[in-house]
Amino acid sequence: MTNVGGSDSKREQFRRYLAKTGVVDGLTNVLVALYEEADKPNNALDFIKSHLGAAGVEAVDIEALRQDMMELQQKCDALVEENKELKNRLAQYEPAAEDGGAD
Incomplete structure (x- = not known):
């Protein structure tokens, strides 16, 4: 009770x-x-x-945020790819620089 x-x-x-x-x-x-x-x-x-x-957040705001997110994701992906390319190019020159400095 x-x-x-x-x-x-x-x-x-x-x-x-x-x-x-x-x-x-x-x-x-x-x-x-x-x-x-x-x-x-x-x-x-x-x-x-x-x-x-x-x-x-209104649906319009959500759509704008999604669009911004997609654009930023594309920029991020492009920068990651550029970073990989630059690292590969740098790696090509580093062994030569080390060999030249050993003399």
């Missing part, structure tokens, strides 16, 4: 926490907006995420 009382107390504390931090109001506002939406979205979860701000 003690567990039931303790469990209810924890639930009540959690409810107060959600109310105090504005979570209840935020969820209520989003659900009301979804309810009042004339054309219900196909994906209600995406609607809720976008209206709560949980989506974070």
Whole structure:
């Protein structure tokens, strides 16, 4: 019997926490907006995420970041390849330099 009382107390504390931090109001506002939406979205979860701000970065921003990442990856790959080529060229001259310095 003690567990039931303790469990209810924890639930009540959690409810107060959600109310105090504005979570209840935020969820209520989003659900009301979804309810009042004339054309219900196909994906209600995406609607809720976008209206709560949980989506974070917009899809346009994500696409721009992906494009930047691809460009930077290509630059990185080109620099790695250039570095390999330069190391190979340097390796060709190093043995000759060492032989000449031994005289």
